[in-house]
Amino acid sequence: MFKDTGGNDAASILLNLTDYRVIDATQEPAGRQVLIEPKATEAACPTCGVITTRIHARPVHRVKDLPTGGNDIKVLVRKRRMACQETACERRSFVQTTEQLPLRARITTRLSQKLVDEMSCELRAVSRVASAYQVSWPTVMARANMVGELVGNVDRMFIRRLGIDEHRFRKVRYARGRTGKVVRIEPWSIVFTDLDTGKILDIVDGRRCAAVKKWLKSRPRYWRQRVQYVAIDMSAEFRKAVRENLPKAKISVDHFHVIQRANLMITQVRRRRSHEVLQRRGRAADPAYKYRKLLTCNLENLSIRQVERLKLILEADPELGVIYGIKEHVRELLKTRDIHDFQSRWAVLEKSVKTTKMVEAKSLFRTLSAWRRELLVFVRTRLTNARSEAANLTAKNLKRIGRGYRNHGHYRVRILLYTAGLRPC
Numbered sequence: 001m002f003k004d005t006g007g008n009d010a011a012s013i014l015l016n017l018t019d020y021r022v023i024d025a026t027q028e029p030a031g032r033q034v035l036i037e038p039k040a041t042e043a044a045c046p047t048c049g050v051i052t053t054r055i056h057a058r059p060v061h062r063v064k065d066l067p068t069g070g071n072d073i074k075v076l077v078r079k080r081r082m083a084c085q086e087t088a089c090e091r092r093s094f095v096q097t098t099e100q101l102p103l104r105a106r107i108t109t110r111l112s113q114k115l116v117d118e119m120s121c122e123l124r125a126v127s128r129v130a131s132a133y134q135v136s137w138p139t140v141m142a143r144a145n146m147v148g149e150l151v152g153n154v155d156r157m158f159i160r161r162l163g164i165d166e167h168r169f170r171k172v173r174y175a176r177g178r179t180g181k182v183v184r185i186e187p188w189s190i191v192f193t194d195l196d197t198g199k200i201l202d203i204v205d206g207r208r209c210a211a212v213k214k215w216l217k218s219r220p221r222y223w224r225q226r227v228q229y230v231a232i233d234m235s236a237e238f239r240k241a242v243r244e245n246l247p248k249a250k251i252s253v254d255h256f257h258v259i260q261r262a263n264l265m266i267t268q269v270r271r272r273r274s275h276e277v278l279q280r281r282g283r284a285a286d287p288a289y290k291y292r293k294l295l296t297c298n299l300e301n302l303s304i305r306q307v308e309r310l311k312l313i314l315e316a317d318p319e320l321g322v323i324y325g326i327k328e329h330v331r332e333l334l335k336t337r338d339i340h341d342f343q344s345r346w347a348v349l350e351k352s353v354k355t356t357k358m359v360e361a362k363s364l365f366r367t368l369s370a371w372r373r374e375l376l377v378f379v380r381t382r383l384t385n386a387r388s389e390a391a392n393l394t395a396k397n398l399k400r401i402g403r404g405y406r407n408h409g410h411y412r413v414r415i416l417l418y419t420a421g422l423r424p425c
Contacts, residue, residue: 009021009022011025011034012036014068014069015034015036015068017036017065017075017100017108017110018098018099018100019038019039019040019098019099019100020036020037020038020039020077020098020100021036021037021039022034022035022036023035023036023037023078028074030074031071031072031073031074032069032071032073032074033073033074033076034073034074034075034076035060035076035077035078036075036076036077036078037077037078037079037080038079038080038096038098040096040098041053043080043082043094043096043097045082045084045086045089045091045094046091046094047084047089047090047091047094048084048086048088048089048091050084050085050086050089052082052083052084052085053082054082054083054085055080055081055082055083056081056082056083056093057080057081057093058078058079058080058081059078059079059081059095060076060077060078060079061076061077061079061106062074062075062076062077063075063076063077063101063105063106063107063108064106064107064108064111064133064134064135065107065108065110065111066108066110066111066114066133067133072134075108077101079095079096080095080096081093081094081095081096082094082095082096107135107139111133111135112143114133115129115133115135115139115140115143115144116143116144116147116417118132118133119140119143119144119414119417119418120147120417120418120420122418123394123397123398123401123418124401125401125402125403126140126141126144126402126410126414141410141413144410144413144414144417145409145410145413147413147417148412148413148416148417151416151417151420154192154201154202154219154223155219155220155223157194157201158226159194159201159223159226159227160196160226160227160228160229161194161195161196161227161228161229161230161231161383162192162193162194162195162201162227162229162230162231162246162249163191163192163193163194163195163230163231163232163385163387163388163391164190164191164192164193164212164230164231164232164238164242164385164388165190165191165193165232165233165385165388165389165391165392166188166189166190166191166207166235167188167189167191167392167395167396168186168187168188168189169187169188169189169205169405169408169411170187170404170405170406171187171404172184172185172186173185173187186207187205187408188206188207189203189204189205189206189207189395189408189411190203190204190206190207190211190212190215191203191388191391191392191395192204192215193387193388193391194387195229195231195383195385195387195388198387198390198391198419199419199420200391200394200415200416200419202215202412202416203395203408203411203412203415203416205408208237209237209238209240209241212237212238212241212242212245213241213244213245216241216242216245216246217245224245224246225248227246227248227249228248228249228250229249229250229251229252229377229381229383230242230246230249230250230251230252231251231252231253231254231383231384231385231388232251232252232253232254232385233253233254233257233385234253234254234257234258234261234367234371236370239251239374250377250381251373251374251377252374252377252378252381252383252384253371253374253375253377253378254378254384254385254386255334255378255384256384256385256386256389258330258334258368258371258375259330259331259334261364261367262326262327262330262331262364263295263296263327265323265326265327265360265361265363265364266295266296266320266323266324266327267292267295267296268360269319269320269323269358269360270282270288270289270292270295270320272360273288273317273319273320274286274288274289277317287309287312287313287316288313288316288317288320291309291310291313294306294309294310294313295310295313295320295324298331299328319358322356322358322361323356323358323360323361325352326349326352326353326356326361326364329345329348329349329352330349330364330368332345332348333345333346333349333375334375334378334379336379337379337380337382338379338380339376339379339380342375342376342379346372349365349368350365353365391415391419394415394418394419395415398411398414398415398418399411402414
């Protein structure tokens with residue numbers, strides 16, 4: 001028979017398991033082993049609520065707890081199966097539960113909390129967390145999913161500025177459809193971000209307008225009415241979904257993608273001129289190809305030597321000089337901060353495009369004209385999609401550490417936990 005060592009003994013203090021006291025501790029060949037039991041000698045019936053002290057049985061179960069003393073420890077819990085003494089109650093017996101060990105729990109509450117903290121503290125593979133605490137992968141992921149359901153409740157959050165962006169969830173796959181034709185499958189994910197805090201609100205499996213519409217429609221009406229601004233890249237499908245479901249929200253286009261489109265215009269012209277003049281693609285001996293990166297750089301950031309090289313490229317080909325000037329007009333347009341300056345810069349850009357006959361410049365101007373309203377919102381608010389891009393970087397780092405994810409639900413929970421502000425460290 002085991003000897004009761006009391007509630008304030010040294011062993012119970014060292015184990016520090018709430019509502020439990022140490023009965024016995026032994027050194028086994030497989031490691032240390034400790035036997036504990038609840039301190040309370042009475043419990044209330046979960047059906048009728050009558051308190052009883054009668055013990056029906058004392059089963060001993062093995063549970064998993066945090067490592068103690070630097071090493072893993074085997075914890076045995078001598079539970080009390082209490083007998084209900086209320087004759088009118090249908091339940092004859094029940095197991096005594098505590099805060100650290102709820103009903104049918106096989107691991108302690110503090111270990112569950114530690115597993116969630118490890119998952120949300122840093123970008124770490126689930127298998128590494130499971131190995132560190134000697135538990136299985138499904139055990140760790142189950143705890144993360146339980147917390148993820150609470151974290152992912154977007155309807156309780158006050159969102160004023162919303163960011164929408166996309167990234168690739170998995171590699172491109174090819175599958176044979178029902179008709180026997182091979183279909184290309186691109187698994188994309190859409191990230192919704194709070195631009196005021198940088199917190200990821202949700203991650204939806206999909207890429208097209210339908211996925212954004214479905215997510216926005218599932219939000220309550222009061223939630224959608226609170227959204228004032230939405231920042232997106234130059235995606236017409238995202239813009240359509242936002243206009244249909246958030247009619248009061250103003251859309252701001254990210255200036256980074258506008259500059260990216262202007263740089264693409266320069267690259268297209270450079271390649272075309274290389275084939276027209278040299279009858280081949282660019283080579284390292286060609287200045288326009290060798291220093292092609294200078295054409296896409298900001299002029300004020302170049303050194304004196306780089307500016308001289310750029311002048312040689314632009315003087316050698318007049319069309320490159322003209323298209324580079326149009327790109328600089330686009331940059332000056334995005335630097336404006338009020339509507340009057342924007343209209344002035346827009347008139348200069350429009351005049352420059354009409355003067356030239358290059359198809360690439362006219363195509364860029366048509367794109368900017370289609371996004372003029374969103375550009376005006378950006379000029380007034382300077383609202384960008386930078387926090388959404390940072391969220392995408394977090395997702396990519398998580399995929400690298402986790403060696404890829406096949407289950408989008410697990411992938412979503414991991415990212416929500418990491419960006420939810422639950423990190424204790």
